[in-house]
Amino acid sequence: MLAVVHAPRELAATTEALRAGGQRVGLVPTMGALHAGHMSLVQAVRDAGATRVVLSVFVNPLQFGPKEDFSKYPRTLPDDLELCRAHGVDVVYAPAAEQMYPPGFQTHVEVEQLTQALEGAARPTHFRGVTTVVAKLFNATGPCVAAFGRKDYQQWRTLERMAADLDMPVQVLGCPILREPDGLAMSSRNRYLQPEHRTRATAIYAGLRGASAAFAAGERRVARLEELARAGVAAAFDSIDYVTVAGAQDLAAPGEQAAEHSVMLVAARIGGTRLIDNAILGQDCLV
């Protein structure tokens, strides 16, 4: 039986009752427009011991820049609830913006170094919005475990850092990217793509696969790995924000040689849509 709650206090009361009854609460924060990737996160918190699952649906204005897609971001709550019911989610938390940020709201949570480069450079206030809203979701829910998709790799590492730094008693999982049959990483933003762009968008996957294969075969030169990933993306996309190797934990820029624990990250634009994807070199098998 799916419960749908809207107010932060209503959620807190709901999960407090669950914990008092001995349940272990897991949280899956989302912006809705749910797909199989989100549902894999529901399974992930269960696998990590959650006996009840809260899934939040909130298109967070704080994490969108003034020229970004906040107003056109897909909102599909009836479909989302259907999918949650089918996957046995216990509570959907769908607050309104005014409930999350009432007049007088003035508090922010910031993770510093991890959020400077990559998405942080392209979207200056993005991570501050993400960490603030996720801190609120953690506080209102009181989960023992929360799951995030690794497609938003820098987000996952940032939230993991936030939870550790602030002594939040929650395990932050980063879960494998789910892909369409042709390799495109699942994303709510894929709905924006025109058919022609949808076809070309697989170039990111192809590029990551090429770099991963080279890494597996022993290639460690960063310039060469980036070149392998970049070539196809450059041809298929309108513009590239970044194609780069970074430290898997700290996202630091590498030297000339890629370390064993490196991640290859891509952000590129096609037909007005910005897509991101990544692969942990030597770990994610993309073939």
Next chain:
Amino acid sequence: MLAVVHAPRELAATTEALRAGGQRVGLVPTMGALHAGHMSLVQAVRDAGATRVVLSVFVNPLQFGPKEDFSKYPRTLPDDLELCRAHGVDVVYAPAAEQMYPPGFQTHVEVEQLTQALEGAARPTHFRGVTTVVAKLFNATGPCVAAFGRKDYQQWRTLERMAADLDMPVQVLGCPILREPDGLAMSSRNRYLQPEHRTRATAIYAGLRGASAAFAAGERRVARLEELARAGVAAAFDSIDYVTVAGAQDLAAPGEQAAEHSVMLVAARIGGTRLIDNAILGQDCLV
């Protein structure tokens, strides 16, 4: 039986066991050098329903400026533990700085408007340090109620705001200032005062009492109320940081007339020691 714990995870495990056993945990965050004011906070969380009390003792480097008194701040843990035992505190949480801020730490919590003026103007990074450490203490403890002294008035209002904005499931109490027999607000920093300065320090109390009495008698002109509080402080202290009327909730600067819910705040320096004090006009009876 007093338990003393040092690691964040040890505290989290301790309080989780208490909550699982049906206890309601209250928190009293302190920097140690405990006095009767702190002990009144222990009673306050009990009065608010806490059945177990955690008192934290942590001189938080993050909230001291580079030229402030971090290194000389009084550290009296054995005495503090004695006092806690005598008052039935259940857990003392006394982490080391390296446990609170291990290498790689990079997350901060900030409350914006409320922290700009007054203490925030005099001590630019102070409140960011306070909100960050108290967020950590709240997260590791999981209290249903936490108590702060109103001597640090702006701190209380800032933490109350932080908890509300971030949906922290904790009641934040602001408790009445305890005073020495001659009216000086109790403070760990009073230990710094030479006898002569200790005597002169009561001028703040006298000034607040004068302004409060005038307010009670109908005086509403802000300039006159500030003048009444300022005169004696100016004569007794080496310098004044501020003597000012502000909104009791938002700490906004008043117009020419003081509203019914106003607070008179004072910060001044004497013999190298900086003291603060305040009175809620029309509420705190100082006579």
